[in-house]
Amino acid sequence: MAVNAWERRLAIAALVLGVVLLFFGASSILVEQRLNSAASYPLIAGIALLICYAILDPTAVRDLVSSRRSRFGTLSVVVTAIVLGIVVMGNVLAARSTQSLDLTRYKVNTLAPESIQVTRRLDSDARVTLWDNNSDPSLTTATNLLSRYQAISRHFKVAVTDPNFDPASARAQGVSSLDVIVIQYHGKSQILSAGAQGEQDVTAALLRLESSRTPQVCWVGGDGEVDLKNTDSIQGYSAAADQIIKNNYTVKDLILAAATTVPGDCEIVAIVGPTKQLPDSAVQALTDYLKGGGRVLLAVDPWRDAAVTSRYNSALTAYGLTFSGGLAVPDAAHAARGEPTAVAVIQYGGSPIAKGLSNSVSFFPETTTIDATTTADVTQTPVARTTAESYLITVPRQPPFSQQAGDKQGPFTIMETAELAPTGGKKSRVVLVGTGAFAENEVLQAQDVNVQLLTASLNYLTEQESLISIPPKPSSTQSLSLTQEQQNLNLWITLIALPLLVISGGLAVWWRRRLA
Amino acid sequence: MTRVRRKPAETLETVAAQPAGLPEPRAVVEPLIVAPGPPAGALYDPLFATGLTKVLAIAGRELGGFFVSPVGWVITPIVILVVSYFGYLLPLLGSQQATMDSVFGLIAFLLILPIVPLTTMRVLAEERRQGTLEMLLTSPVRDWELVVGKWLGSLAFFGAMFSFTLVYVVLFLVYLPKVTLHPLGFPITIGNLDFGLLLSGYLGLLALGASFIAVGVLCSSLTQNQIVAAFLTFGALIVIYYSGLAAQFLTPPYEGFFSYVGASNRYAGFSHGQIALKDVVYFLSLTAGSLFLATRVLESRKWR
Numbered sequence: 001m002a003v004n005a006w007e008r009r010l011a012i013a014a015l016v017l018g019v020v021l022l023f024f025g026a027s028s029i030l031v032e033q034r035l036n037s038a039a040s041y042p043l044i045a046g047i048a049l050l051i052c053y054a055i056l057d058p059t060a061v062r063d064l065v066s067s068r069r070s071r072f073g074t075l076s077v078v079v080t081a082i083v084l085g086i087v088v089m090g091n092v093l094a095a096r097s098t099q100s101l102d103l104t105r106y107k108v109n110t111l112a113p114e115s116i117q118v119t120r121r122l123d124s125d126a127r128v129t130l131w132d133n134n135s136d137p138s139l140t141t142a143t144n145l146l147s148r149y150q151a152i153s154r155h156f157k158v159a160v161t162d163p164n165f166d167p168a169s170a171r172a173q174g175v176s177s178l179d180v181i182v183i184q185y186h187g188k189s190q191i192l193s194a195g196a197q198g199e200q201d202v203t204a205a206l207l208r209l210e211s212s213r214t215p216q217v218c219w220v221g222g223d224g225e226v227d228l229k230n231t232d233s234i235q236g237y238s239a240a241a242d243q244i245i246k247n248n249y250t251v252k253d254l255i256l257a258a259a260t261t262v263p264g265d266c267e268i269v270a271i272v273g274p275t276k277q278l279p280d281s282a283v284q285a286l287t288d289y290l291k292g293g294g295r296v297l298l299a300v301d302p303w304r305d306a307a308v309t310s311r312y313n314s315a316l317t318a319y320g321l322t323f324s325g326g327l328a329v330p331d332a333a334h335a336a337r338g339e340p341t342a343v344a345v346i347q348y349g350g351s352p353i354a355k356g357l358s359n360s361v362s363f364f365p366e367t368t369t370i371d372a373t374t375t376a377d378v379t380q381t382p383v384a385r386t387t388a389e390s391y392l393i394t395v396p397r398q399p400p401f402s403q404q405a406g407d408k409q410g411p412f413t414i415m416e417t418a419e420l421a422p423t424g425g426k427k428s429r430v431v432l433v434g435t436g437a438f439a440e441n442e443v444l445q446a447q448d449v450n451v452q453l454l455t456a457s458l459n460y461l462t463e464q465e466s467l468i469s470i471p472p473k474p475s476s477t478q479s480l481s482l483t484q485e486q487q488n489l490n491l492w493i494t495l496i497a498l499p500l501l502v503i504s505g506g507l508a509v510w511w512r513r514r515l516a
Numbered sequence: 517m518t519r520v521r522r523k524p525a526e527t528l529e530t531v532a533a534q535p536a537g538l539p540e541p542r543a544v545v546e547p548l549i550v551a552p553g554p555p556a557g558a559l560y561d562p563l564f565a566t567g568l569t570k571v572l573a574i575a576g577r578e579l580g581g582f583f584v585s586p587v588g589w590v591i592t593p594i595v596i597l598v599v600s601y602f603g604y605l606l607p608l609l610g611s612q613q614a615t616m617d618s619v620f621g622l623i624a625f626l627l628i629l630p631i632v633p634l635t636t637m638r639v640l641a642e643e644r645r646q647g648t649l650e651m652l653l654t655s656p657v658r659d660w661e662l663v664v665g666k667w668l669g670s671l672a673f674f675g676a677m678f679s680f681t682l683v684y685v686v687l688f689l690v691y692l693p694k695v696t697l698h699p700l701g702f703p704i705t706i707g708n709l710d711f712g713l714l715l716s717g718y719l720g721l722l723a724l725g726a727s728f729i730a731v732g733v734l735c736s737s738l739t740q741n742q743i744v745a746a747f748l749t750f751g752a753l754i755v756i757y758y759s760g761l762a763a764q765f766l767t768p769p770y771e772g773f774f775s776y777v778g779a780s781n782r783y784a785g786f787s788h789g790q791i792a793l794k795d796v797v798y799f800l801s802l803t804a805g806s807l808f809l810a811t812r813v814l815e816s817r818k819w820r
Contacts, residue, residue, distance in 0.1 A: 094797035144790075
């Protein structure tokens with residue numbers, strides 16, 4: 001039977017594709033260690049294509065034995081197909097690999113040691129589902145991040161699923177929108193919504209699922225303190241609230257001014273930005289709470305009524321710490337851009353709260369200072385300090401500020417921790433901050449370091465320092481500040497000089513060849 | 517081991533069968549037909565036996581060919597203008613950021629559209645059209661040496677064409693705040709640029725360029741018409757680069773397959789400073805597979 005050229009070409013294509021598919025199927029079995037649809041379909045298709053080859057060009061099959069020329073051609077095609085099959089197999093195996101090399105200076109593509117530690121602790125499968133229809137550009141970022149966790153533990157199982165294809169599972173997992181990550185572990189689940197799918201979010205979610213403990217923060221409000229529900233983009237505290245919840249804490253409101261005792265379920269009492277004088281009963285309640293092993297986060301602003309500050313100072317007597325009440329003003333080099341009274345901190349103390357922050361900048365807008373006197377049984381550890389060029393204005397005056405006689409010279413401590421461990425008594429801890437603005441929405445959104453200070457403070461107070469403290473990674477991209485002259489020079493070099501140089505080269509070659 | 521080579525009789529037959537009035541063979545053929553004997557030497561002899569010297573000779577001729585033809589001199593200034601304006605100046609003046617992301621992204625796109633199809637369309641198709649391919653193959657050059665030499669020459673031209681981007685790096689180094697580095701113990705004060713990220717970006721471009729050029733060489737080997745070769749290359753590169761987009765319309769395991777084979781997805785890791793094993797394997801496979809196929813296409817003349 002005569003075979004025309006097209007049939008022969010089709011037969012060769014079927015032969016090559018058939019062999020490649022057979023290799024693809026075989027490598028899928030090798031990777032999956034079982035015969036699933038990803039392996040069986042290519043195998044069946046491969047065999048079918050080889051049969052097609054035999055049907056389309058039976059003479060070629062027959063000539064394999066009789067004709068030398070045909071045998072050479074067929075063998076050549078088979079060798080080609082086998083080589084391609086091996087290439088495909090190599091890719092199937094490589095596609096499953098997670099080995100990579102992070103060349104960036106700050107290792108932005110590498111998980112922090114804390115995340116690695118948490119992921120290695122997984123003792124059963126953590127099923128991570130990324131609900132997406134593959135249209136979101138952030139998908140690659142999320143899958144890249146999840147693949148890094150996957151590389152660390154075989155218990156970290158990732159699946160990307162389109163809710164439109166599996167609506168029942170999406171409903172069962174409580175998914176109501178796209179671009180959501182659901183992590184299921186130890187029979188519990190955590191949902192990470194869009195915009196909260198960074199490394200800290202994933203690690204924190206794993207910690208929440210791993211831990212049976214959910215510490216309660218009693219947030220003092222209702223009497224002029226900072227409100228966690230305030231969503232104002234500048235002075236609001238809703239971002240801080242998100243961070244607190246994200247880090248496995250529950251929040252309960254507490255009106256301290258009306259309390260005579262602090263409820264026993266408060267693992268932390270947070271008092272941020274008080275504006276009114278605390279009644280004696282509340283001071284006593286706070287003192288008793290601390291004596292009983294309580295944990296307090298206290299942030300008092302500068303230039304408050306002396307009576308307001310002194311009430312809190314009296315509750316802190318046992319720790320040897322007091323808020324000075326004055327305003328710390330940094331030198332221009334250590335102030336936030338456009339805010340001369342916002343201290344840009346670059347010096348940190350030995351507290352675990354400041355772990356890994358040595359090269360980072362945090363902001364303390366309008367902060368007061370904390371004075372410490374050595375006290376028995378108390379370990380005081382500074383967290384953040386101003387520079388020696390800063391000064392303290394004790395008596396309020398109008399801006400713009402400049403150092404005057406009577407102003408105290410820095411450096412000052414503006415965030416400090418203290419642990420009181422009396423013999424035979426209960427250990428208590430406090431974290432003092434010189435400004436309630438250190439975790440305002442504007443600051444937290446602009447500066448990841450402040451987020452770390454807030455969450456690490458809570459972890460310190462609940463003695464979970466080892467849990468999570470992922471220092472933010474600096475961007476690999478540097479900012480430039482070009483003058484008009486420099487911009488013009490750039491324009492000249494890249495848009496005019498470079499092309500002209502190449503054109504001149506071309507003309508020179510043309511002229512030389514013309515002369516030759 | 518018996519090496520599969522054309523018989524002397526076939527060679528003579530092929531050369532004799534050349535139609536009269538063909539254009540003069542290109543300069544690239546001449547030294548290869550003459551096949552200068554290798555100078556004696558302890559190092560040269562083994563090198564010559566591997567075929568590397570012939571590959572380099574072909575690559576050198578191919579590269580020279582680009583510089584004596586107007587193609588390179590016309591394309592390069594246009595590419596510089598486009599990349600300088602859209603990839604370098606606009607992001608720099610707009611966001612005041614020292615980043616090569618846009619430059620690399622734009623070059624990756626330009627590789628597909630005009631550069632690779634235009635530069636590779638001639639490599640084998642023109643030889644075939646002029647009839648010089650047969651002459652070239654009758655010289656003591658193996659098929660793979662010819663294919664790899666042509667590919668290497670095109671890759672070198674690609675490297676030379678994009679060397680202008682180093683000017684941007686130099687400008688960044690001049691304008692960025694200075695840091696002092698201590699390579700090999702010697703202090704050097706230069707602009708604070710993430711060299712790891714930069715290196716990764718260039719490696720990504722090299723991988724992308726090498727594999728795309730290999731695809732171009734393969735397409736050029738399939739036809740004697742340069743325009744057809746260019747369109748074939750363009751179509752193949754569009755499919756290879758953007759096939760990852762098909763993943764969004766599919767479900768697993770097909771979604772995973774298309775997501776993997778899309779070159780844009782494999783290149784993305786390099787642009788973020790991450791060199792993954794799977795990305796390296798992918799680009800090596802695409803390059804080696806295309807060159808292997810091109811060699812088999814040339815070889816197929818013997819049995820078709």
